Every structure is written in C-alpha cells, then in structure tokens.
Amino acid sequence: MALSDLERDVVADIGRRREEIVALASDLIRFDTTARTPGERPRDEEALQRFLAERLLAAGAAVDLFEPDPRSLAGKPLVPQGLDFEGRPQLVARFVGVGGGRSLLLNGHVDVVPADPPDGWSSPPFAPEVRDGRLYGRGACDMKGGIAAMVLAAEVLARRGVLAGDLVVATNTDEESSGAGGMSLVAHGVRADGAIVTEPTGFDVWISCRGSSYFTLVVPGRAGHAEVAQPDWREGGAVNAIEKAVPVLNGLRLLGERWAADPALRHPRLASPSVVPTIITAGDWPVTIPGEARLTVAVTFLPAQADPHGWGSNVEQEVADAVAQICSADDWLALNPVRVDIDPNPVMPLEIPPDTPIVRAVTAAAADVAGHGRLGGLDSWYDGATFTLLADTPAVGFGPGGFETAHAVDEYVPIEDLVTCAQTLAVAALRFCGTAA
Ligand SMILES: [Zn+2]
Numbered sequence: 001m002a003l004s005d006l007e008r009d010v011v012a013d014i015g016r017r018r019e020e021i022v023a024l025a026s027d028l029i030r031f032d033t034t035a036r037t038p039g040e041r042p043r044d045e046e047a048l049q050r051f052l053a054e055r056l057l058a059a060g061a062a063v064d065l066f067e068p069d070p071r072s073l074a075g076k077p078l079v080p081q082g083l084d085f086e087g088r089p090q091l092v093a094r095f096v097g098v099g100g101g102r103s104l105l106l107n108g109h110v111d112v113v114p115a116d117p118p119d120g121w122s123s124p125p126f127a128p129e130v131r132d133g134r135l136y137g138r139g140a141c142d143m144k145g146g147i148a149a150m151v152l153a154a155e156v157l158a159r160r161g162v163l164a165g166d167l168v169v170a171t172n173t174d175e176e177s178s179g180a181g182g183m184s185l186v187a188h189g190v191r192a193d194g195a196i197v198t199e200p201t202g203f204d205v206w207i208s209c210r211g212s213s214y215f216t217l218v219v220p221g222r223a224g225h226a227e228v229a230q231p232d233w234r235e236g237g238a239v240n241a242i243e244k245a246v247p248v249l250n251g252l253r254l255l256g257e258r259w260a261a262d263p264a265l266r267h268p269r270l271a272s273p274s275v276v277p278t279i280i281t282a283g284d285w286p287v288t289i290p291g292e293a294r295l296t297v298a299v300t301f302l303p304a305q306a307d308p309h310g311w312g313s314n315v316e317q318e319v320a321d322a323v324a325q326i327c328s329a330d331d332w333l334a335l336n337p338v339r340v341d342i343d344p345n346p347v348m349p350l351e352i353p354p355d356t357p358i359v360r361a362v363t364a365a366a367a368d369v370a371g372h373g374r375l376g377g378l379d380s381w382y383d384g385a386t387f388t389l390l391a392d393t394p395a396v397g398f399g400p401g402g403f404e405t406a407h408a409v410d411e412y413v414p415i416e417d418l419v420t421c422a423q424t425l426a427v428a429a430l431r432f433c434g435t436a437a
Contacts (some may be wrong), residue, residue, distance in 0.1 A: 015419060017156070025135055031047055034115070034309055035174070036111075042322060046089055049173075056091075062093070063092070065091050067398055078179035079345070092190055099164060102197045104433050105393060106150040107195055107395065108146050109199050110144070135415055143199050145198075145413035150419035152422045154167055167226040191393055196395070197384045201399050203420070204374050207376075208377030210378075211302045212301070212308060220244070220336045220339075221239040225289070241282050247330055248338055280296075280354075298317055308346065322335065369423050401414065
C-alpha cells in the first residue's frame with residue numbers, strides 16, 4: 001500500500017523536525033527517573049510528567065496528571081503490597097478526534113533501570129550526547145526515545161486536526177520494577193480500540209511476550225558443628241541445607257529441559273519457557289553446617305501455558321508439583337519438605353492475534369514508511385500485556401532502537417530511528433483512527 005498525499009505530507013513534516021525530536025528525547029533523558037527499589041523516594045518522575053503534560057496541553061490535549069490512590073489499587077495484579085505513588089504521577093493526554101473513528105493509545109514508561117556504575121559510560125548516563133548519529137544516555141532506547149517519537153507524532157497530527165478517532169498519549173512510572181504504573185492507568189479507566197507501546201523493538205511489531213512467576217524455595221537442613229563428625233540425621237545429626245539444595249536445583253533444571261524439548265511449547269516468536277535460579281543464600285558461619293538454604297527461581301512461561309484467565313497459576317502448580325516430587329525422592333526432604341513461596345506479583349504472558357486491526361495498521365504503516373514491520377515478540381514482559389489483558393485494548397510493541405542496548409552501559413538510540421518511529425506512528429494513527437474527509 002502506498003502512502004496517501006496526506007500521509008506523505010505528514011511524513012515530510014516530521015522529517016523536518018529531526019532536531020526537535022532529538023531535543024525532546026534529550027530533555028527526557030536529563031530527568032533522573034531511575035526505577036525504584038521498595039521504599040525509595042521519588043526522583044524526577046513528577047518533573048518529567050509535568051514537563052510532558054505542559055507540552056501536550058499546549059498542543060491541544062485534555063490533560064489528566066494524577067497520583068493514583070494506593071487504596072484503589074490494593075489487591076490489584078502487578079501492584080506490590082503497600083506501594084504508593086507519592087511523587088510519581090501518571091499522565092493521560094487526550095486529543096479528541098472529530099468523531100467517527102477508532103481510538104488509539106500511545107503508551108510509554110518513563111522509568112529507567114539504574115545506570116550504575118556510571119563511570120563505565122563513555123558520557124554521563126543522564127547527560128545525553130549525540131555521537132555518530134546516535135543519541136546516548138540512560139533510557140535513550142528504553143524508552144524515552146520512543147516517548148519523544150510519540151509526542152512529536154501527536155503534536156504534528158494535532159496541528160492538522162484531521163483524526164476522526166481520539167488519540168491518547170499516556171506515560172506511566174513503574175514498568176521496570178513491577179508493572180504497577182501501567183496497571184494504575186488501566187484502573188484509572190484508560191482504554192482504546194488499540195495501543196502502541198514504543199519499546200525498542202527494532203521496528204518489529206511485538207504481538208507476544210512471556211509471563212513470569214518468581215519462587216522462593218526454602219530448603220531445610222539441620223544446623224551443627226562443621227568440624228565434628230555428625231551422626232546420621234535419623235539419630236539427630238546435622239543436615240547440610242546447601243547439599244540438600246543440589247537435588248532441588250537439578251530437578252528444576254530437568255523441568256526446564258523438559259519444557260524446552262516439548263514440541264507443544266514451541267513458539268514462532270518467543271524462546272522456550274525457562275527455569276532459572278537467580279539468588280541463593282545459605283549459611284551464617286564458616287564452622288556451622290547451614291540449617292537453611294533459600295533459592296530464588298525465575299520461571300518464564302509461554303502464552304500457551306497460561307491459565308484460562310491469562311495468568312500463571314498452572315505453571316506455578318507445575319513447579320510446586322515438581323518440587324514435591326524432588327522432595328519425595330530424598331529421605332530427609334521427604335520428611336522435611338522444601339517450602340515453596342510464590343511471589344504474589346507475577347506478570348502475565350501476551351498473545352495478540354495477527355489479524356487484529358491494530359496489528360494490521362502498524363505492520364502496514366511500518367512497511368510503507370520504513371520497510372520494516374515483521375511480527376515479533378519479547379521474551380521478557382512489557383506494559384502492553386496489561387492493556388491487552390486487563391483493559392481490552394490490544395497493545396503491540398513498536399519502537400526505535402534495539403533491545404540489545406536496553407539496560408546496557410552506553411545505551412543509545414539511532415537518531416534516524418527516532419524520526420522513522422514518529423513518522424510510522426503518525427501514519428498508523430491516520431489509518432487506524434481514520435481521518436475527516
Ligand atoms: Zn522498556
């Protein structure tokens with residue numbers, strides 16, 4: 001499909017705004033919005049969101065900048081217990097269409113992962129720098145570059161006033177740490193007929209992602225003197241919890257290998273499900289046999305493994321059953337089983353059918369503007385799953401830069417990508433929302 005005259009015009013308009021896009025992305029990077037650890041004070045989240053709110057207001061949007069009430073989010077999925085949003089407002093900016101078209105949500109998270117250690121960087125992570133056609137800085141591709149592109153596209157479209165349906169730009173905190181920010185937008189009533197989350201997809205169109213559940217396995221032992229011969233445990237002797245963690249780790253590795261070999265668990269756009277131990281702690285004294293070992297295990301699973309509500313309860317049960325079976329094969333663990341604590345804040349997998357209107361609109365726009373737009377998926381997770389599953393708003397990923405530089409030292413986004421992304425978003429919006437003839 002070729003570009004229409006209007007689309008061609010809009011694409012050219014955005015092409016002339018290269019410096020403006022780079023300046024906006026740079027402004028966003030300068031705000032330190034490092035994702036929180038529990039209990040941490042807010043940083044520049046409010047300043048960034050106010051900056052965007054003012055800009056979108058000036059472009060003609062109805063702006064809603066709000067601090068979610070923790071009480072309204074208590075017990076909701078993706079929201080850690082006791083989380084508050086003081087100093088971390090969420091932003092919804094709505095450009096009302098002339099009527100009769102579909103509504104489109106453009107979404108991005110404003111939080112970034114820590115830039116530590118900053119001395120590994122070629123330029124300071126929060127002082128954006130252009131080198132060799134790339135914009136460097138923490139969040140350049142994940143995902144302040146994508147936010148700059150969506151804001152620019154929205155401004156250019158708003159000036160023309162041609163969209164039939166509403167265009168909504170919404171930016172949230174707390175994607176990197178939990179998913180609570182996207183959840184708070186959904187709880188606030190954010191909905192649309194389709195959504196684009198401008199994560200760094202390398203211009204693939206993500207329609208799939210994996211879900212994750214986290215487990216803490218408490219492996220019991222029995223403490224005792226490490227330099228003294230121990231009687232059999234049945235006669236009161238010590239039991240080394242580190243050694244008892246070994247069969248547990250081995251058994252879980254076998255579970256992961258079984259999943260990886262299962263033809264029913266192959267996915268065209270996603271890696272096999274996985275079981276990965278990520279934290280292990282045990283022991284408190286060099287001369288004491290440890291009485292307990294704690295393992296944290298990250299389990300990442302496919303959409304096909306989700307329960308009927310889209311979550312990981314089936315997988316969680318499967319892991320718990322596997323641990324029970326491992327224990328039953330060990331004399332000590334059979335009588336003193338491993339305790340399985342499931343983290344109460346899993347994330348859900350995502351699968352959007354390829355014939356969904358928003359998927360068609362974005363793949364076609366990406367092909368026409370930039371010769372991109374393959375269907376893809378993210379092995380990790382993004383806010384698109386929240387909008388899709390909990391707000392009935394199919395939310396694809398599509399954005400500038402590649403995921404390989406996300407979270408990395410010397411994170412960057414190619415400047416050409418910023419422009420191409422804004423152009424593609426604008427064309428996708430024109431087609432998806434429709435235009436006043
Ligand atoms: Zn991201």
